[in-house]
Amino acid sequence: MSVNRLLWPVPVLAGWLLVLIQTAFAQPPSQLRTLLQQAPDRYPALKARAYEADALRQQSAVLRTARLPTLDATAQANVATYNNLTGMFYPTSLLPISGPPSTGNQFSPVTGTAAGLLMNWSPMTFGAVDSRIAVAQAELAVKLAQTADEKLRIQVATAQAYLDALLGDELNRLAGQNSSRTDSLLRQVQALVVQGLRPEVDTALVVTEFSRAEIEQINTRNRASEARLKLAEWLARPDTVLTLTDTTLLTRLPGGRGDTNTVAHPTEQVFQRQIDVETARVGQIRRQFAPRLTFWGTTYARGSGVDYQGQVNALDGLVFSRFNYGLGAHLLVPLLHGTERSALLTQQDFRVKAANEQLAQTRLTLDTQRRSARLLRQQAEEIARQMPRQVGAARQALVGLQSRYASGLVSLTDVLQAQYTLLRAESDQKATILAVWRGRLLEAYAEGNINLFLQVLN
Incomplete structure (x- = not known):
């Protein structure tokens, strides 16, 4: 038996081993990405848009029956x-x-x-039926653009609700940590009071702070529940029991910008298609006075x-x-309808001009939204880069003040203030990181392409 024949399984086994290693260390798919792909198909409002589009699509078929004989x-x-x-x-x-x-x-x-x-x-309708079909097809294009616009809004709202729910759970967890820290401080103070190293009033102060921390945790838990209710609404789920797995969004900033957007914003396309409708109606008016x-x-x-x-x-x-x-x-x-025809065409011309101005206004608004989203994201990124230093300093200050309090060098008020400062710094850090993600989301919405946000999730 040749050596090559003895060694042929080695490359195969190596290949399978490489696949297993890649699978084991591969990053799991983003839960938010999956939800954003599923949410539009479940949301009733978007289903209603789709049915309305089907009805308009059928309208063209109905109009074509005008060419068929009737009996x-x-x-x-x-x-x-x-x-x-x-x-x-x-x-x-x-x-x-x-x-x-x-x-x-x-x-x-x-x-x-x-x-x-x-x-x-x-x-022979001398173009009358064709003009009506052209209007129906233009109206269908408007409805399809509105459906795409509604889908984008649902996806953005779902992502916003997911980030809110994620932040709500995290703030509730931080509030629990703060309650645990306060409970530990209470035991420390009680021991010092028993030893006669601290006055009895310190116990009352810590008990007050512990009660405030418990109330804060109740409030954060309620806010987290409200955020989950909103997320369940956008996901069209009957329950709010959903384990949020994209917790890495709380600890990392999004990467660089994705591919450049090359498609028009759905809202812009709605008004572009509306111009087509008004223009098609000009032709319908002209054919309205044709012979029959x-x-x-x-x-x-x-x-x-x-x-x-x-x-x-x-x-x-x-x-x-x-x-x-x-x-x-x-x-x-039709005879002696020239005045009516001229008046109708003039009226429709004004509607075409109005539709063009609405498109111009929409483009101006979208451009402002793009600039605003970019500024908000950049500001959030600058703040997020400073937050680790603030959290680290607050944590170090709390540890130092706890030691000095045990030595009798500082008052209990200083320790409580440092503990509250640490809680706020930890909460602000998580909120700021998610604010950067929201900035990316708003940029994608302003560009009219949710894929620009999905590309930076993984």
Whole structure:
């Protein structure tokens, strides 16, 4: 057996070992990223937008049916006066009338029946249907843009709620640590009082501070619960039991900016599509006054209780006695509508101009939001870089003052103040780190692309 054959499993085993090592040390997927991908599909408001878009998409199909012929059937039986006229006219809501004329006005009733089929077909609309379809498609584009805008808002609100819940849990944990520190201080003070090294009033001061720390923990727990309720609402979850696993967001700052955004903001796209709608309506107005050509055909039957000699046979009117048909073309040319057409076009022109100005205002607002989000994020980053020094100094000061208090060199008030300063510094550090993440989130929202935030999560 050759050496190569003996050694062939070694590369395979090495490859599998490398895969196992990479899997073991690979960073787990971000929980927030997963939630942001799932939240829009669960939120009822976005589902409503999607259904509205489906309805508008169906509107175009409905309008296309205007080119198809229609066929309507009708039948009736009646009792009416004897008087009648001969002839036929284009059938609208009235049925054609046939029969001999009466010799005079006779108001005695006779029976009559009628049934017929009426077909209408307008294969040539001179662009009227096309213009209506163009408006419907433009309105669909607006609804799709609004859906994308709503999806972005839901994702940003969900991320905000997640960060709030994460901070609420962390502040509750820090408040618990502060209660534990106060409890330890209380035992220390009680021991010193027993030894006669500290006055009895120090015990009362620490008990007061311990009670205040417990109340603070209750308040932070309630705020954390409220944040979880808001997160559950955005996630469309019936419960608030969700273990937040992206705790590293509390200890690290986001990395560099992701890829440059190349898409227009969804809000901007909404107003761009609205301009398209108003422009399409200009074409609809122009086609509104175009000629209309309709082909029609009808066949019908009549029965009358009056025969051709004018004799009344009441029950004979319940059966058909005359059968007819008719074919024709109907051309309608609107005349003397120039003033109305001009006024409508002028009105629509103002609407197009208004839509353009709304787009300009939206772009101005979005640009301001981008600048503001960038400034807030930069300010939060500068503060976050200073917070470790502040927390370290506050912790060192507390340890030193506790030692000096045990030696009788400082008062209990100094220790309590240092302990409160440490709690505030720890809380502000976590809030500042999350403020940087919020700044990144607001920048992504101002750019209209949530991926710019997702790229810095891992």
